[in-house]
Amino acid sequence: MLPPRRRRPKAENKQGNKVHCHTGVVINVETLHATSLRFKAHQGIKAMAFFKKQHHFLNTDFLVAGLGNPGPEYEGTRHNTGFMAATRLMRRHEMGRTRNRYGGRWCEGTVTGVNLAVILPMTYMNRSGEAVASAARHKHIDPVNITVIHDDMDFPFGSVRVKQGGGAGGHNGLASIVAELGTDAFNRVRIGIGRPDDPAEDARDWVLSPLGESDEKLMPVLDTAVDCIETIITEGIEAAMNRFNRRDQDGDPAGE
Numbered sequence: 491m492l493p494p495r496r497r498r499p500k501a502e503n504k505q506g507n508k509v510h511c512h513t514g515v516v517i518n519v520e521t522l523h524a525t526s527l528r529f530k531a532h533q534g535i536k537a538m539a540f541f542k543k544q545h546h547f548l549n550t551d552f553l554v555a556g557l558g559n560p561g562p563e564y565e566g567t568r569h570n571t572g573f574m575a576a577t578r579l580m581r582r583h584e585m586g587r588t589r590n591r592y593g594g595r596w597c598e599g600t601v602t603g604v605n606l607a608v609i610l611p612m613t614y615m616n617r618s619g620e621a622v623a624s625a626a627r628h629k630h631i632d633p634v635n636i637t638v639i640h641d642d643m644d645f646p647f648g649s650v651r652v653k654q655g656g657g658a659g660g661h662n663g664l665a666s667i668v669a670e671l672g673t674d675a676f677n678r679v680r681i682g683i684g685r686p687d688d689p690a691e692d693a694r695d696w697v698l699s700p701l702g703e704s705d706e707k708l709m710p711v712l713d714t715a716v717d718c719i720e721t722i723i724t725e726g727i728e729a730a731m732n733r734f735n736r737r738d739q740d741g742d743p744a745g746e
Contacts, residue, residue, distance in 0.1 A: 550598060550607045550629045552723050554579065555622045557640040557663040559698075560612045568683040569615060569697040572639040572663075574708075575681060575715035576608050582716055592628060593621035604723050607631075611663075618663040619670030626671065636676040637722055638667060639715055641697060645682025648707070650714040652722070652730045653678040677727050679718045681711060 556576025557569075564570055580588070585599030585608065595610040607629065611621035626636060640663055645651060655675050658665035668674045686696045701708065714734070721730040 549605055550631060551604050551635065552606045553622075553625060553629065553631045553636045554606060554608045554719055555594075555618070555625075555636065555638045555667070556608065556610050557615060557618050557638060558610065559615050560610075564698070566700050567698050568641055568701055571641045571681040571683060571701070571712075573610055575639045575679070575712045576610055578709075578712040579716045579719055580608055592625040594625070596625070602720055602724050606723060615663045615666075617666055619666035619668070622667050623670035633671050633673050633675045634677070636671075637679060637719060638664065638676055639679045639681065639719070640664060641683045642680035643683055643685050643693065643697070645680065646684045647682055647701075647703065648711055649680075649682035650711060650718060650734060651680045651682075652718050652727065652734050653680060654727045654731070677722060679715050679722075681715055 554576055556572040556574070556579075558564065558571070558573030559567070559569060579601070580586075580597055580599070583599055583601045585597050585601075588595035588597040588608075588610065590596070590612075592609060594612045596607065597609075598605070598607045600606065607625065609621055609625050611618040613620050622636065622638070625631070626633065640661060642651070642659070642661070644659070654677050656678075657674065658668055664678070667676065683697065683701070686693075718730055718734050721733060
């Protein structure tokens with residue numbers, strides 16, 4: 491048989507701001523009230539911290555998608571320059587670690603005062619659009635506020651160009667994004683990887699081969715791509731095209 495439950499001592503004999511209990515303890519009502527408020531505030535702070543941890547930002551203004559293929563066998567390849575540049579962006583602005591979400595590695599943070607999310611699709615290049623479209627739908631991001639960073643064979647290594655809208659240009663990752671979003675109105679930051687010296691070499695073999703460039707040459711290229719992103723979100727796509735596309739007059743003209 492369980493022992494009878496002990497009842498809490500009833501507060502009684504109120505005198506001014508004090509309460510006399512059956513236990514003989516005299517409690518100051520104002521102190522009790524202040525303690526209760528501090529406890530509630532502490533619990534509220536803990537709840538808010540947990541909420542922020544689970545939902546880092548409720549409103550995402552821009553989405554950046556760095557294209558590439560997952561897995562160690564693809565690290566450092568030409569096709570993964572989008573991954574490299576997006577990672578460089580996250581590190582420059584100390585956006586923290588990525589986590590699995592929307593079919594990719596996902597991270598949110600602030601860049602030049604703007605709430606921005608970065609996704610690295612883990613769906614492989616040909617299905618990049620699945621991750622990008624999923625993130626855009628869940629975060630209610632308009633395609634015009636999406637910027638995709640990708641490799642481009644039409645420019646020599648070292649060139650970085652900005653483009654608004656347009657076709658996929660034979661890039662399977664872009665084609666997938668256009669198909670999944672139902673529009674080509676998103677922005678692109680194009681990192682030149684050049685073409686093989688041997689015209690007979692297969693394009694697929696070329697893009698999946700290592701860059702072969704030293705960090706001394708690669709890092710400035712990735713930094714320029716990050717500069718492009720920052721300009722797009724702070725000054726607009728037109729300003730970015732005017733600034734970066736005119737640095738190199740070879741190849742297609744600005745905006746194309």
